[in-house]
Amino acid sequence: MGTPNLAIEEAEFAEAGLEAPSGRSLGFLSGLLQDPRAIVGMGILSFFALMAIIGPFVAPYSPTAVNPLQASLSPSWHHFLGTSQLGVDVFSQLLVATRTSLLQAVLAGLTATVLACLIGLTAGYLGGWIDDGLSLFINVVLIIPTLPLLIVLATLARGSSIPTDVVDTLVIGCTAWPWGARVLRSQMLSLRAKDYVLAARVSGESWGRTVVEEILPNMTSLVVANFIGATLFALLFQVALEFLGLGDTTAASYGAMLYWAQQTDALLIGAWYWFVPVGLAVALFGTGLALTNYTIDQLANPRLRTVTGGRGKKRKSGARAVPSDRNEPVTPVTGGLTDEPAITGRQAG
Amino acid sequence: MRFVLRRLGFYIVSFLVAITLNFAIPRLMPGDPASTIIGRYAQNGTMTPAMVRSLRAALGFQTNANVFQQYWSYVSSLAQGNLGISYSHYPTSVMTVILQDVPWTLFLFGIATILSFLIGTGIGIVSAWRRGGILDTVLPPVMLFTSAFPYFWVALILVFVFAVQNPWFPTTHAYSGSVIHLTWPFARDVVYHALLPAGTIVIASIGGWILGMRNVMVSTLSEDYITMAEAKGLSDRVVMLRYAARNAILPNVTGFAMSLGFVLGGQVLTEQVFSYPGVGNELVNAALQNDYPLLQGILLFIVGAVLLANFLADLVYARLDPRVRQER
Numbered sequence: 001m002g003t004p005n006l007a008i009e010e011a012e013f014a015e016a017g018l019e020a021p022s023g024r025s026l027g028f029l030s031g032l033l034q035d036p037r038a039i040v041g042m043g044i045l046s047f048f049a050l051m052a053i054i055g056p057f058v059a060p061y062s063p064t065a066v067n068p069l070q071a072s073l074s075p076s077w078h079h080f081l082g083t084s085q086l087g088v089d090v091f092s093q094l095l096v097a098t099r100t101s102l103l104q105a106v107l108a109g110l111t112a113t114v115l116a117c118l119i120g121l122t123a124g125y126l127g128g129w130i131d132d133g134l135s136l137f138i139n140v141v142l143i144i145p146t147l148p149l150l151i152v153l154a155t156l157a158r159g160s161s162i163p164t165d166v167v168d169t170l171v172i173g174c175t176a177w178p179w180g181a182r183v184l185r186s187q188m189l190s191l192r193a194k195d196y197v198l199a200a201r202v203s204g205e206s207w208g209r210t211v212v213e214e215i216l217p218n219m220t221s222l223v224v225a226n227f228i229g230a231t232l233f234a235l236l237f238q239v240a241l242e243f244l245g246l247g248d249t250t251a252a253s254y255g256a257m258l259y260w261a262q263q264t265d266a267l268l269i270g271a272w273y274w275f276v277p278v279g280l281a282v283a284l285f286g287t288g289l290a291l292t293n294y295t296i297d298q299l300a301n302p303r304l305r306t307v308t309g310g311r312g313k314k315r316k317s318g319a320r321a322v323p324s325d326r327n328e329p330v331t332p333v334t335g336g337l338t339d340e341p342a343i344t345g346r347q348a349g
Numbered sequence: 350m351r352f353v354l355r356r357l358g359f360y361i362v363s364f365l366v367a368i369t370l371n372f373a374i375p376r377l378m379p380g381d382p383a384s385t386i387i388g389r390y391a392q393n394g395t396m397t398p399a400m401v402r403s404l405r406a407a408l409g410f411q412t413n414a415n416v417f418q419q420y421w422s423y424v425s426s427l428a429q430g431n432l433g434i435s436y437s438h439y440p441t442s443v444m445t446v447i448l449q450d451v452p453w454t455l456f457l458f459g460i461a462t463i464l465s466f467l468i469g470t471g472i473g474i475v476s477a478w479r480r481g482g483i484l485d486t487v488l489p490p491v492m493l494f495t496s497a498f499p500y501f502w503v504a505l506i507l508v509f510v511f512a513v514q515n516p517w518f519p520t521t522h523a524y525s526g527s528v529i530h531l532t533w534p535f536a537r538d539v540v541y542h543a544l545l546p547a548g549t550i551v552i553a554s555i556g557g558w559i560l561g562m563r564n565v566m567v568s569t570l571s572e573d574y575i576t577m578a579e580a581k582g583l584s585d586r587v588v589m590l591r592y593a594a595r596n597a598i599l600p601n602v603t604g605f606a607m608s609l610g611f612v613l614g615g616q617v618l619t620e621q622v623f624s625y626p627g628v629g630n631e632l633v634n635a636a637l638q639n640d641y642p643l644l645q646g647i648l649l650f651i652v653g654a655v656l657l658a659n660f661l662a663d664l665v666y667a668r669l670d671p672r673v674r675q676e677r
Contacts (some may be wrong), residue, residue, distance in 0.1 A: 136359075140362070143652075143659065144367060144655070148629075148647065148651050151636050152636070152644050155635075155644060239499050240501065244617070244618070244621055245633075246633070258502065259447060267513050267520070270514075274510065275502065276506070279498070284496050286497025286499075287497040294626055
């Protein structure tokens with residue numbers, strides 16, 4: 001997770017200056033449906049959701065049935081994507097794996113989003129030393145490279161009696177939250193000073209109630225975008241972890257299929273159907289998530305439409321859309337496992 | 350100066366937190382790593398409680414010392430560069446194992462990152478200069494699509510096409526044979542083995558550089574001094590490289606320094622695909638063999654490298670951008 005951390009401090013100013021996303025639910029949805037990218041993205045996601053639901057029922061063969069007589073067959077009418085070295089039908093495996101991998105990615109994304117909300121919103125709302133401490137914690141976790149951390153956590157957790165797939169989902173969820181926490185914290189900083197929030201506080205609402213009932217509804221799109229981003233992150237890292245042989249390699253999942261393809265020398269014997277379709281499935285699902293996230297970001301994030309300068313300085317909407325002087329590159333994709341939204345920070349002051 | 354000190358403070362605190370986490374995580378995990386190891390030894394015969402105790406002590410889980418004493422002994426041995434003994438390379442120390450792997454990782458990914466940076470920044474400059482041109486229209490959607498690919502899968506495909514179908518490159522390892530010589534043919538062999546893995550990293554990471562450079566460059570191009578330079582009648586080349594790119598490259602330069610730190614961490618998958626004898630490969634092997642000291646030693650090492658690279662990036666930034674140096 002190549003996060004330029006200089007951007008971190010700068011981004012706070014830029015994000016803190018954001019206005020609340022204008023135009024609530026209905027306008028937001030219709031905006032989403034007008035963008036062809038969003039339609040493609042959500043179309044892909046719906047397709048995968050459908051596959052996850054019906055996949056195991058329509059799979060022509062069992063995804064685990066070993067059949068040595070039919071081992072390593074090339075694609076044919078009987079086996080659309082051939083069979084594995086153990087004679088398992090790859091197409092059926094793929095259908096069942098879609099459910100497994102989708103479910104794990106979504107659950108990990110959900111875990112990460114909940115953590116991001118808890119930590120980011122608490123830090124942003126309470127401020128003071130709590131904010132300082134939590135922000136430091138966020139930045140420290142953000143700077144630790146994710147994959148090595150994941151490998152260590154997953155390995156250490158294997159000693160427990162909890163099933164591997166549950167552990168991995170939790171562990172990925174626990175490493176995917178800091179970026180979202182940063183963004184939500186910044187948004188909280190700007191919403192906290194709004195009149196309606198002050199009104200709620202003055203009228204004696206508890207702080208938990210103020211956050212959940214007054215502030216949270218005003219950052220729904222941000223939370224949703226965060227959830228989608230975290231799901232993409234979880235998907236890629238889940239697949240990577242399983243590919244390395246550190247996940248549940250016995251289950252039918254995308255990563256486990258790639259692991260076995262690698263273990264059984266798919267490359268050397270030219271069995272492309274063991275790894276090409278799986279990789280494409282991951283890539284397509286990932287693209288669906290990325291497209292949807294991208295469009296939600298465009299709609300929900302005023303920074304990408306008109307620029308509101310940091311620290312109360314208003315900029316005219318005709319100003320350059322991208323802040324110029326200190327924005328960081330879109331995260332260098334080290335290891336190709338990056339999905340943080342590109343943060344373009346503006347130097348404040 | 351204040352900027353540099355503040356950043357230094359942050360990195361020191363980060364490193365302390367990382368050390369503490371490294372100490373705490375195995376102790377907080379539901380399963381006790383020591384029991385896993387003991388369980389493995391116990392398969393070879395029954396173990397007396399005394400044996401279990403001494404094994405726990407050898408693994409660093411002294412049951413008779415309290416948490417603070419354990420933490421202190423952990424930190425003090427760390428300060429002496431003692432990361433413990435590796436199980437899988439017994440009796441080699443973790444430090445020795447890591448130091449053996451580091452040169453390979455630095456070599457392969459140093460080269461890949463430098464190439465990726467130079468080519469990516471170059472394409473970014475051209476793409477912003479010819480805004481709306483072919484490069485500029487085609488690249489962003491392609492980047493969006495490729496960023497969703499699992500990186501190692503792209504590497505697998507490249508190996509399949511360029512090493513198996515067309516055997517132009519070796520599929521795995523860093524050199525032929527098993528002995529390291531310091532001769533020219535051997536050096537050529539090493540470079541030859543590095544080409545394909547480095548190529549996959551360049552392909553996977555170049556998008557970030559292109560987009561980063563392009564975005565900054567586009568906004569730099571709308572500055573008044575660019576118009577001024579053009580009005581003076583300077584050639585396109587001079588305006589593009591000396592006026593626009595020179596100012597726009599700043600964030601990419603710091604990004605470069607920072608990604609050098611991630612070089613040590615993000616490449617686990619490449620090394621696994623190519624069986625390259627680097628730190629990442631060692632990390633995965635340690636994980637598969639439950640070699641906890643090595644596992645944690647490598648993590649700490651990678652975190653340290655990342656923090657150091659980030660600090661260097663801040664120094665470069667302060668050097669290049671006078672605004673940062675001003676007392677704030």
